[in-house]
Amino acid sequence: MSEITETVVTFSVGDVASTGRIVHIADGTAGQKIVVLDTTAAHPVDSAWPDQGADRGSLTVDGSTLALLDVVVCATDGSGFFAGSDIPVKKGAEGWTFVVGHVTETDAALTLGTEVAVEIDPAYRRALSAGHTACHLASLALNVALADDWTKAVAADGRGVANFDGEAIASSRIEEFGSTDVYRLGKSLKKRGFDKARLLAETDAVAAAVNAQLAEWVGSGVAVDIRREGDTLIARRFWESALPGGAASIPCGGTHVRSLSELAAISVTLDASEDGTELTMRTTAVAS
Ligand SMILES: [Zn+2]
Structure with missing residues (x-):
């Protein structure tokens, strides 16, 4: 296998178009091909934490346009090439190269x-970016x-606040202008000191407090930056x-709006499961 280097990704600076050279071609499923470029603006879905899905768009090669059916994280150890959930190691594993x-x-x-x-559908990207920032x-x-x-000291989020999200998150899905986050309210969260009684008894009041905080933040119109430690797919x-x-400051590989002034409103609904072991937060963003 020829030498494949880490893909340089430009979606992280907001790009929706790029040109790159083909560095590898692999067989996908059902006759599909997987094309690896040295540089791309296309955001791939990460099979390990698939919060933000793949961009939509097209590839143009020698004047002909090909549909971009999916964008996936792939990895090679120099002998094998693996796509998506077939990758046998964690992202960043030594001796492995991660590509789009x-x-x-x-x-x-x-x-x-x-x-x-590479041309990315800008409206769909904008909708996912708004949804991801709102999330x-x-x-x-x-x-x-x-x-x-909380009844015990617990790890804080980037703002110094007890990190319920970090302790309880089970899954997060970014949607167009929104997201769905599912939290586990089980025994291990209780052991770590979270008392869910008030949340379950006053779910609507908690949602109202979340919405009041979101209204204040959206109203501030502050900037959003993506700080990058490098320009490759796996750079932090x-x-x-x-x-x-x-x-x-939140570790994140996705795409985002550049400023909260791009959003007119963000609101959530909270729903606890009947047995009180799961909380679902649905977030909706409105573009300004
Ligand atoms: Zn994120």
Whole structure:
């Protein structure tokens, strides 16, 4: 296998178009091809923590346009090439190279070294970016609303607030202009000191407190920055915003709005399962 280097990713600076050269072509499922470029603007889904899904868009090679069917994280150890959930190691594992795989349905005109133009659907990207920023803000606001429900010292979030989100999150899905986060309210959370009695008894009041905090933050219109420790897919990136009441920094590989002024409103609903072991937070963002 020829030498494959880490993909340089430009979605993290907000790009929706790029050109890159083909450095690897692999067979996907059902006759599909997986194309790896040295540089791409396409955001892939991460199979280990699939919060933000793949971008939509197209590839243009030698004047012909190919549909971008999916964008997936791939990895190679120099002998094997693995896509998505087939990757046998954790992201960043030593001796492994992590790349962005562009899934397309044909191998016509696909040869190593060929230049490929990537074009991302900007409206869909903007909707996911709004949803992802809203998701982070909602989780921080939920931490604030539940800060007094801990009976023991617990790890703090980036703003110094007891990190309910970090301790209880089971899954997070970014949607267009929103997100759905599911939290586990089980025995291990209780052991770590979270008393869920008030949350279960006053779920609507907790949601109202979250929404009041979100309204204040959205009203501030502060900037959102993605701080990057490098430009490759696996370089660490942080979502950062100087929110009123305390600046936030959250490790994040996704895409985001550049400022809260791009949003007119964010609100959540909270629903506890009947047995009280699970909390679902649905977040909705409105563009300004
Ligand atoms: Zn994130």
